[in-house]
Amino acid sequence: MDRDGLDPEDWEAFRAEAHGLLDLCIDRLRDARDYPWQLMSREAIPHLALSGEGHGEIAASRRIAREILPYHTGNTHPRFWGWVHGTGLAQGLLSEIVATTMNSNAGGRDHAATYVERAVIDWARRVIGFPDTASGVLVTGTSQATVVALMSARTRALGASSRAEGVQGAPLVAYAGAGVHSSSAKAMELLGLGSRALRRIPESDTGMDMNVLRAAIARDKAESLRPFAVIGTAGSVDMGRFDDLETLAQIAQAEGLWFHVDGAFGAWTRLADAPWRHLSDGIERADSLACDFHKWLSVPYDCGLALIREEVDQRAAFAARPAYLEGQSAGLAGAEPWFCDYGVDLSRGNRALKVWMAVESLGEVRLGAAITMNCRQAARMGALIEDTPGLCLMAAVVSNICVFTAAESLSPEEQSALNTRISHELQLSGKAVFSTTKVKGITCLRAAFVNHRTRDHDLTEALKAVVEARDALKLSGVL
Structure with a gap:
């Protein structure tokens, strides 16, 4: 036992804790569909402040699992289409472990x-x-x-x-x-x-x-x-x-x-x-x-x-x-x-190792197939929007991005307010993440498909949630 350095005092206890945390991370990725973005409690944020005292790696690891891991950006979830956020790879866990160990x-x-x-x-x-x-x-x-x-x-x-x-x-x-x-x-x-x-x-x-x-x-x-x-x-x-x-x-x-x-x-x-x-x-x-x-x-x-x-x-x-x-x-x-x-x-x-791992483990064909799938999904969402009363495409779907408004019959100001509220409602409920952008002065909903976990049923469910949120907001008299 070395109390003078910075290594763990008990390597076997550290090993057991690391195995448990790794299992938890793998579970989170395997079950990513069950873990959409969620708002971190405002009361919890001050507890992340560092006292500087040091409480040991076991206690710190358990706090990470309990207080930090659940509050991710949401981009690992299949219905995350906000901005252009990559959704990550389970294979990256392995390369990141090795990169950290090598510390090159x-x-x-x-x-x-x-x-x-x-x-x-x-x-x-x-x-x-x-x-x-x-x-x-x-x-x-x-x-x-x-x-x-x-x-x-x-x-x-x-x-x-x-x-x-x-x-x-x-x-x-x-x-x-x-x-x-x-x-x-x-x-x-x-x-x-x-x-x-x-x-x-x-x-x-x-x-x-x-x-x-x-x-x-x-x-x-x-x-x-x-x-x-x-x-x-x-x-x-x-x-x-x-x-x-x-x-x-x-x-x-x-x-x-x-x-x-x-x-x-x-x-x-x-x-x-x-x-x-x-x-x-x-x-x-x-x-x-x-x-x-x-x-x-x-x-x-x-x-x-x-x-x-x-x-x-x-x-x-x-x-x-x-x-x-x-x-x-x-x-x-x-x-x-x-x-x-x-x-x-x-x-x-050592950024290169995680790229090497992705290409070596998956290959160009599988990586390319995921990209092709996303482009097809954007086109499919565009077609669904055109077939849904009230929804309207605001730009041609060229590749992987679909931009639309939820209520074309409203004024530009009303559309902007409605689309913004819908994006908030769906994010907070965990149903889907759309971001927003402006087209011809109207704030629109925007889906950017770079998510390899998305499946076609996610598109229909998300657009159903858009329509339900729109109708609920209208009925409530918010707009």
Whole structure:
């Protein structure tokens, strides 16, 4: 027994507690349908405060099981379609146990985590269709990946000296569809270019208006500005729309622009069946891609990927080694590459292992089948909505997102209030989780299908609950 270190004082007691907690976690995932989101008691929250005294791992473990585990986001439940939250994998339990045991710093050096990350990046490169010259790095998610990608683009535009000298007022501008994710604007801000330098191009159900894009590029050049990047969207977060990536690639090549794709979830349609696979045609021509493993591939949070077409561009933007990190010809510091040379983080967790586990255990066919199933479910929900009196689709179902209103006969203000209340009622009751978005000024209900646990009967039951909630709210005189 070692009372001076931080390890458990009684390893056998710790083992028994860990087995019990693991069993509880497995039960929770096996029976996920029985555990929708529930509101955490406001009175219970103050009890999570830490006194700093330390009460032992057994007591802490039991508090986790009792006071924390039940109050999840709800995204493990089959009727969770809010936002674009991946639902996780039971297989992730195994990889996370091993990753915690290894406790690797994946910033560099010669150890298994480095090679696993290389294998994951190479697999993703092949799925997307990038060449052998591509490189990448695993990050927290698409938001961070976008910064990595656009920093690579900025460095190519201004040269490696810009890392030390800054942008020096260089009039760089970039282009994206009006519905591009906010992470692109944030990236422009973080890179010192400003969100106003991101030109928002009008879009329709078929994506960005290419004629308006060409005109905007010509206008900026005529005003002595410097277009340097165009950002395509593979699966918009609001509507699931896809830009015409093939045409964007052609425009980028003709204008000498870096072509970046935000494919947070939509990039993985490369694994889906037709016709959804073809939504992302052209993605293989991008200079960079930002995407998530924790959305449509259901890898446990958090795990995203920045994939760069030419490794030299990524290294030019990020490689930097102080003396204490200098590579060696042998030993622990002997391996290349060090992933700290490909992004902003030096200390990095072993994110790659859970991706490796997902692909190795399930394979591309099963992962792709789940993506295809979700797209079919979104289409099916759209058809059910069109067949249900009072419900109305508010946008075409392009891929995996279905947006609708519960009472088309009401005024826009009344519809907005009703749809918002329905989303609250269904979430609090545990019947289903829809999020909301705005279409033509109306707050609408939104279902985003990235949930591998959803079955077709969930769609009919959820829409039945929407209608019942709508009718009850109307009868109560709330609206």
